[in-house]
Amino acid sequence: MTLDKSYQFDFGIGEAAPCYTKITAATVYTAEQGYGFKEIEKVAARDRKEPAALRRDFCIPMDTAFLVDLPNGRYNATLLLGDAITETVTTVKSGSGRLMLHKLRTGAGQFEKQSFSVQIDDGQLKLSFSGLAPRINAMDIVPSKQTTTIFLAGDSTVTDETEDNFPFAGWGQMLPQWFRAEVAVSNHAKSGRSSKSFIGEGRLDTILQSIQANDYLFIQFGHNDQKSDEERHTDPFTTYQEHLMRYIDAARERGAHPVLITSVQRRFFAPDGTIVDTHGEYLTAMRELAAAEQVPLIDLAERSKALFEALGPEETKSVFMWAAPGEFIHFPRGVEDNTHFQENGAIRIAKLVADGIRELRLQPLTLYLKS
Template identity: 60%
Template sequence: MKFDFGPVAPTAGTTGAQGAVSAADGYVKVTPETMYTKAAGYGFDDDGRVYAKDRGEPAGLRQDFCIPLGAVFAVDVPNGTHRVSVLLGDEIADTETTIKTNAGRLVLNKQRTLAGQFVRASFSVWVTNGQLQLAFTGLAPRINAVEVEAAPSACTIFLAGDSTVTDQPADGYPYAGWGQMLPLFVKQDAAVANYALSGRSSKSFISEGVLDTIWSVIKPNDYLLIQFGHNDQKPDEERRTEPFTTYKETLLRYIDGARERGAIPILVTSVQRRFFEEDGTLRDTHGDYLTAMRELAKEADVGLIDLAARSKTLFEQLGPEGTKALFMWLAPGEFINFPDGAEDNTHFQQKGGIEVARLVYEELKRLKLQPLNMFLR
């Protein structure tokens, strides 16, 4: 599926699904008037603003483009992994484009091009609802072309976890989980499938059937990252586990289940909360759950990302004030979705999600797991 973006330009002998418009050979023309319909199976949503320009040169895909301001371009595709390539640029103007895919997963962040420069970026997307979505923002966004192809053999990195990992909705921006930002650090031959959900513990994630959903689609040589602990501490029976008994026993079900299916499990200790002692050191709020996971990693001979230790170091370097830029500490009126502001010491805004995802990425590189290491930027 190939799409050429630009203004309506009637031309003899070329007819696209939306009318008589010009398009590069083998491509379907998409204009600002190309609204998504089920019949066509592609198009822009009606929430954003889309404009278009034709620079007249150079010929082909670089000649014209759309300017998607807060717009989403949707394409109906089968569930599974799809590789997406985008062409971005402008012959006479500098550009800046950010792209998020389904559920707000960040794949391209503030991509700059100079006047006359064009960039082709590729990434893989895990689709579960029958539709690929590309959400565009940026100071001066451009989209010249999009190509989509099924990639069933691509490596998939599955995430099981809680609200610090999960995909937060667009209307919650800047609220973001680190799993939502992880695609930024993954090459085009791998996709991130984020099944983490707010409020879940290692126990409730299983009892609610979410782990079974992962088991139904994970394949040999995929990876499963497992971060639980925040909600295993909660007192309710549905979520509570005890560190050295039921917590370790429950996590072992994830490890064994992944291995039975030929996938590779990786344990991730819980990212730290933003609680500081008077001397500026970070207060540990997870206690024995961290010790238990570290023990289990050795006992089960499974890879471990000690995100608790890495995030402790990062947060202490930034200090009580600096960490506010990572967590959901928002001033009243700073973000439209939080008019009254927020003071949250557990959850991240997008900048924090990116920085914690970077820690996870660095630890994955340190583990030197193959072929995963080849799929990391």
């Protein structure tokens, strides 16, 4: 497959629509073929005998992924989803659980075309399907030179959590669903990293291999800069600011736009119902650096504080990773975590970031935000 070629897949039964490659319930991925379902055990196909070629048939991909080998780069994917005779509900995630479409619902006889952009860095597009009644009728994949990519550098509150850790999720994992097709999100955040260790492990260098002029680099560190070990620890007004400047300078040298994001608050409440700040001078240091260097700042610490205080101690358990024994299959003994989010909570935090983008009027990102 070449970078300048488009790929069109027609899912279901029977003959493919003109110019499309047919994908059936038995089309399993192979490296030689370069596309197909990761697993076919839960994939079914139906033909409703409708006249429109792409709407008459479809696949039902229950908790599986469709894989396409692609050269690294930026792509626009357009999916057609629906069913002539019944309601459908489909969630689509890209890569390691990055949310693209969330519980998209169509009525009987209704079909939706949904587009989104992705940044491919590992040679493969992976789209995972789930939902109460998922469908995929057709898929077009087109190389895109117009896509603006947001690169994320951060820690576990931002990262893409793996499927076997569900419902753990970082807010960066949920950010794509707030954008239209003109914006892609490339999430390089990693659990346990500080502004220092992220650079030390070469993760900023990896971003710099792909970032282009007019892209964005969003930077959120602070949770792990407080740790005492040599690999991660920074001092707020010296080494912390110095490391943040390395991200800022690197982005600007490539014509990209840095954006600083203060660390999201933890779920620690004072007796009066207010949030107890655990980040201290790291927040002040980032705010002062943003002002001094004229870098846009999304004050996620303040935004999350307001949200958590409005929700209160009990309701915030639905934002953070609190679960009763047996509630989630991967955590049979339950969990009480006041730092990390479950998926629905990460969606809410991502919305706070999107609101910050809108208030800052970051262009062209603001133009492409979903309402």
